[in-house]
Amino acid sequence: MLKGDDAVAAGTAAEQLSLDPRREARLVMEEAADRVRAKFGPHAIGPAGAARRAS
Numbered sequence: 001m002l003k004g005d006d007a008v009a010a011g012t013a014a015e016q017l018s019l020d021p022r023r024e025a026r027l028v029m030e031e032a033a034d035r036v037r038a039k040f041g042p043h044a045i046g047p048a049g050a051a052r053r054a055s
Contacts, residue, residue: 018024033045 036044
């Protein structure tokens with residue numbers, strides 16, 4: 001069973017440290033991609049193979 005008795009706002013929760021630099025880099029990239037999508041829409045970022053070439 002999962003309970004949320006001691007739930008707090010996400011901004012006030014402690015952050016677990018990671019010793020994996022690749023994971024940290026991926027998290028930073030994901031946050032940046034989320035900001036781009038929020039500003040320009042959900043299709044602003046995607047796979048490079050799906051991009052159209054400029055003519």
